Amino acid sequence: MSKLLEVKDLKVSFDTYNGEVQAVRGVSFDLDKGETLAIVGESGSGKSVTSMALMKLLAGQGFIKEGQVLLEGVDLVKKSEKEMQKIRGKDISMVFQDPMTSLNPTMKIGNQIMEGLIKHQNMNRENAKKRAIELLNQVGIPQPEVRMNQYPHQFSGGMRQRVVIAIALACNPKVLIADEPTTALDVTIQAQILELMKEIQKEVDSAIIFITHDLGVVANVADKVAVMYAGKIIEMGTVDDIFYNPKHPYTWGLLGSMPTPDSTDEELYAIPGTPPNMLKPPVGDAFAPRNEFALEIDTVMEPPMFKVSDTHYAATWLLHPDAPNIEPPETVKQRMQGFANTGRKDGDK
Amino acid sequence: MTREKVLEVKDLKKHFSAGKDKVIKAVDGITFDIYKGETFGLVGESGSGKSTAGRTIIRLYDATSGEVKFNGEDVHGRKSRDQLRKFNRKMQMIFQDPHSSLNPRMTVLDIIAEGIDVHKLAKNDAERKKRVEELLEVVGLNKEHATRFPHEFSGGQRQRIGIARALAVEPEFIIADEPISALDVSIQAQVVNLLKRLQRDRGLTYLFIAHDLSMVKYISDRIGVMYMGHLVELADSDELYENPVHPYTKSLLSAIPLPDPRYERERVRIAYDPTAHDTSEEPEFREIRPNHWVRCTSKEFEQYKKELEKK
Numbered sequence: 001m002s003k004l005l006e007v008k009d010l011k012v013s014f015d016t017y018n019g020e021v022q023a024v025r026g027v028s029f030d031l032d033k034g035e036t037l038a039i040v041g042e043s044g045s046g047k048s049v050t051s052m053a054l055m056k057l058l059a060g061q062g063f064i065k066e067g068q069v070l071l072e073g074v075d076l077v078k079k080s081e082k083e084m085q086k087i088r089g090k091d092i093s094m095v096f097q098d099p100m101t102s103l104n105p106t107m108k109i110g111n112q113i114m115e116g117l118i119k120h121q122n123m124n125r126e127n128a129k130k131r132a133i134e135l136l137n138q139v140g141i142p143q144p145e146v147r148m149n150q151y152p153h154q155f156s157g158g159m160r161q162r163v164v165i166a167i168a169l170a171c172n173p174k175v176l177i178a179d180e181p182t183t184a185l186d187v188t189i190q191a192q193i194l195e196l197m198k199e200i201q202k203e204v205d206s207a208i209i210f211i212t213h214d215l216g217v218v219a220n221v222a223d224k225v226a227v228m229y230a231g232k233i234i235e236m237g238t239v240d241d242i243f244y245n246p247k248h249p250y251t252w253g254l255l256g257s258m259p260t261p262d263s264t265d266e267e268l269y270a271i272p273g274t275p276p277n278m279l280k281p282p283v284g285d286a287f288a289p290r291n292e293f294a295l296e297i298d299t300v301m302e303p304p305m306f307k308v309s310d311t312h313y314a315a316t317w318l319l320h321p322d323a324p325n326i327e328p329p330e331t332v333k334q335r336m337q338g339f340a341n342t343g344r345k346d347g348d349k
Numbered sequence: 350m351t352r353e354k355v356l357e358v359k360d361l362k363k364h365f366s367a368g369k370d371k372v373i374k375a376v377d378g379i380t381f382d383i384y385k386g387e388t389f390g391l392v393g394e395s396g397s398g399k400s401t402a403g404r405t406i407i408r409l410y411d412a413t414s415g416e417v418k419f420n421g422e423d424v425h426g427r428k429s430r431d432q433l434r435k436f437n438r439k440m441q442m443i444f445q446d447p448h449s450s451l452n453p454r455m456t457v458l459d460i461i462a463e464g465i466d467v468h469k470l471a472k473n474d475a476e477r478k479k480r481v482e483e484l485l486e487v488v489g490l491n492k493e494h495a496t497r498f499p500h501e502f503s504g505g506q507r508q509r510i511g512i513a514r515a516l517a518v519e520p521e522f523i524i525a526d527e528p529i530s531a532l533d534v535s536i537q538a539q540v541v542n543l544l545k546r547l548q549r550d551r552g553l554t555y556l557f558i559a560h561d562l563s564m565v566k567y568i569s570d571r572i573g574v575m576y577m578g579h580l581v582e583l584a585d586s587d588e589l590y591e592n593p594v595h596p597y598t599k600s601l602l603s604a605i606p607l608p609d610p611r612y613e614r615e616r617v618r619i620a621y622d623p624t625a626h627d628t629s630e631e632p633e634f635r636e637i638r639p640n641h642w643v644r645c646t647s648k649e650f651e652q653y654k655k656e657l658e659k660k
Contacts, residue, residue: 042533042534042535042536043533157395186394186395186560187394187560187562187601187604187605187606188394188600188601188604188621189394190604190606191603191604191606191618192618194606195618213533213534214534214606215534215608216563216605216606216607216608216613217606218608219606219607219608219609219610219612219613220606220610220613220616222610239610240610240611243608243609243610244610253535254534254535255608256538257534257535257537257538258534258538258563258608259563259564259566259567260563260607260608260609267542267545268538268541268542268567269538270535270538270539270542271535271538271539272539274503274505274506274536
């Protein structure tokens with residue numbers, strides 16, 4: 001059976017004055033109906049560019065160099081801009097990070113929701129209006145009839161993000177891409193929006209690609225997780241694989257650098273240095289210069305994806321049969337163990 | 350136990366007028382002390398007044414009413430230039446946005462040395478340069494960076510420059526207003542470790558303002574929770590996490606996503622209903638346990654107390 005969305009060896013570059021910046025260097029993943037994939041990574045890791053490339057929304061200098069994006073078997077990379085316009089908002093839609101700037105400030109909320117419905121589903125204004133009210137109701141906005149005639153500035157940040165979600169959901173998309181949808185919001189509002197997205201996913205059964213750098217959010221929403229570094233997926237697995245049995249030193253670093261309520265006075269496990277310059281991607285493993293566990297081979301040859309289990313893959317030489325047996329740093333290990341003991345004492349909060 | 354108080358804030362208020370008869374009570378009467386060598390965390394959502402509180406304490410804003418005492422001296426009273434200069438040297442600030450808090454036209458050397466110049470802490474250019482280079486070293490940059498401009502640095506490095514600038518005048522007390530929220534996770538840990546190390550080495554006192562509760566819990570000794578311009582709860586950080594009393598604190602704690610999928614699957618979010626409070630009298634800040642304060646009415650006080658005893 002074919003998957004809903006298959007991305008194969010996607011490469012995206014940007015032309016700049018200084019040369020070609022290789023933002024995404026061969027990313028592959030697939031997604032089923034109703035599934036949520038979280039892509040995590042630091043800024044500059046290529047996670048947002050990947051999502052933009054799926055929608056073919058790359059800004060002027062960006063282009064897809066290689067690879068395929070198969071939506072139900074049809075390659076989107078080969079589609080023209082005109083054909084893409086029919087797909088965006090209908091089959092794939094997007095929720096952006098900043099609800100303050102992703103709505104048109106001079107247009108009433110109602111019209112912004114109805115736009116897609118009229119264009120993609122050939123609804124007349126009356127039906128579109130009915131559906132828009134329904135959508136606002138669905139995303140939990142009180143008094144939708146009144147709110148329809150208001151402008152974005154009359155909404156709070158959380159409410160605006162709900163409107164953006166309503167727009168994205170208007171045509172029941174098969175894939176919803178959410179690029180840091182809650183980063184600009186307060187924790188309590190964030191929790192509400194995440195709950196809302198999960199509820200709606202259950203109702204309409206769409207697949208979600210969730211892009212974030214917040215591992216707490218990932219643990220909350222994801223079924224599968226892809227960890228990106230320097231334009232590549234360096235570890236991929238189910239959410240439990242990644243959080244309870246991480247294999248890549250970069251994933252260790254990410255997990256270790258977040259304090260949990262149980263962390264005490266010990267230092268946080270910080271990843272030294274900064275991500276590489278993608279103008280000149282390093283030879284060998286891109287993470288090697290920041291990796292205290294780097295092996296000699298890391299500076300020469302890039303590690304392939306090693307299989308850990310049927311669902312779990314990681315690109316690190318540490319998984320090679322000949323590699324020395326290296327344990328994750330103590331703080332990360334403690335964390336993994338602490339998590340493994342379910343029924344945490346603060347679980348009742 | 351008597352600990353030395355560095356900062357005493359008493360019933361501090363900061364109101365902004367918003368046209369006509371509208372007044373925005375950003376900070377509406379907060380009271381707390383900060384002890385020498387500790388980190389006091391101030392948390393709350395956007396609009397809760399936590400940043401305004403920080404800025405009013407350091408006198409970037411004039412207080413509407415109330416009192417801030419630093420080492421026993423009133424911060425907001427009338428002051429001569431000399432006195433102000435002395436005060437400014439003792440208290441410094443680290444800002445949230447490392448991109449807009451550094452002057453893009455100044456070199457790193459001049460940015461960091463600005464305080465040194467104002468307070469005349471260096472006798473000549475050579476000494477000035479040496480001090481800056483030392484500071485760069487302290488915050489984990491190197492001295493070659495001194496001649497560069499802010500745009501040549503990443504966010505984490507810029508925040509280090511901001512920290513070096515704050516340290517340049519050898520302050521006792523630093524207000525850090527969301528110093529890490531604009532940084533990547535891996536870089537956040539670097540900066541937090543740096544702040545902790547500096548505190549250990551130099552005996553600094555911090556007021557750490559943030560909305561990221563897990564980080565605040567990690568770095569703070571005591572935490573104050575703000576909501577709508579009021580301090581609703583204040584306690585040692587462990588106590589606050591284990592025995593939150595105020596419904597808003599409970600709701601805030603229940604909303605933090607943790608990097609633990611199993612916990613996340615079972616998490617129950619508690620919603621906060623501000624209208625559910627007892628309105629029979631004006632709530633006051635009361636001590637429910639030693640060093641654990643809650644804003645509540647006397648009726649709620651009894652109720653909270655019972656809940657605490659049950660635990």
